[in-house]
Amino acid sequence: MAIASGDGSIILTTEVDTSGITKGTKNINNAISLSSKAMRALGNELNVALSKGDTKQAQLIMSYQKAAKSVEEQMQKVRELNSQLQGLESGEIKVKDKGISKLQSDLEKANATVEKTQNEIGQLYAQLDGLQINAFKEPTTQEPLFTPKQQVEFDKISSKLDTLEPKLENAKASATQLRTEL
Secondary structure, three states, rough: OOEEEOOOOOOEOOOOOHHHHHHHHHHHHHHHHHHHHHHHHHHHHHHHHHHHOOOHHHHHHHHHHHHHHHHHHHHHHHHHHHHHHHHHHHHHOOOOOOOOHHHHHHHHHHHHHHHHHHHHHHHHHHHHHHHHHEEEOOOOOOEOOOHHHHHHHHHHHHHHHHHHHHHHHHHHHHHHHHHHHH
8 A cells, every 4th residue: 555645755555465375384284284194104004014024114114204204394394484474474574575665766756856946946036036126127117127237147047947847847747657656
């Protein structure tokens, strides 16, 4: 779930659906339980064969040892899976998604660009206001009349604004696009 905050950042909350894992570990536990029962039965047969001096004694011993090792390996895997499942459920193991992290990082950069550009534009408008306030006013229309030096400064500030305003719009559009992707 994505939660937007007032500063333009987005907080992502994630949850891991462990129901399939839980069902899978139950199935594995059941299979191991059945294997254990089969191993006990094989062990009993082996004991009977050993007590009778059966000629297939060596084969049975090897089969039993191989099966016992396989069951132990499966039980170890189940223990590891259970441990990981508990870690996910408790929150000790965090699920990381680098794609979302990159989008979040890009969004933060876009928001920073928007804020920086807005500040620059605000400063330039303040400079324009200062120029207009300090300029001589035409008596009938009250339009500011700039000296050549003031006019150069006014034109320079206006030119900067002409480049910053599209930059601001592009940064806003980029931030909006990134928010929709998150």
